[in-house]
Amino acid sequence: MQGETVFRSGSLEVNFPSHVVKVNGCEIHLTATEYAILKLLIKHVGKVVTQRQILKEVWGPNAVEQTQYLRVYLGQLRKKIEPSDSPQKLIITEPRVGYRLLMVEP
Known part of the structure; x- marks a missing residue:
């Protein structure tokens, strides 16, 4: 991600300067929290990002035990960026550890 202005994986495209997210070429709306989670996963694409790390970076250090927040937002994010027909x-x-964003050929 470093230095890149556009990230692509499968049908997902994220334009960082404009904050535009597209799936299959169609723009989708993400909340600020969903976008922050996605950006963090993209920053570490292919690697496991722990639940604590996501919670700390997105919600702050006082939220590291609030895993229910993360589950809710990850569910919403998945519905938006993973086409249901795919x-x-x-x-x-990654059970009891965290989440990994895959790099998939378009």
Whole structure:
């Protein structure tokens, strides 16, 4: 992600300067929190990002035990960026650890 202005993985495209997110070429709306989570996962694409790390960076250091926040927002984010007609998943759950964003060829 470093230095890149556009991130692509599968049908997902994120334009960082404009904060525009597209799936299959169609612009989708993400909340500020969903965008922050996605940006963090993109920053560490292919690597596991721990639940605590996401909670700390998105919600702040006082929220590191609030995993229910994360589950709710990850569910919403998945519904928006993973087309329902595609078997390909972009966000993988690593049980009891965190989440990993996959790099998928378009």
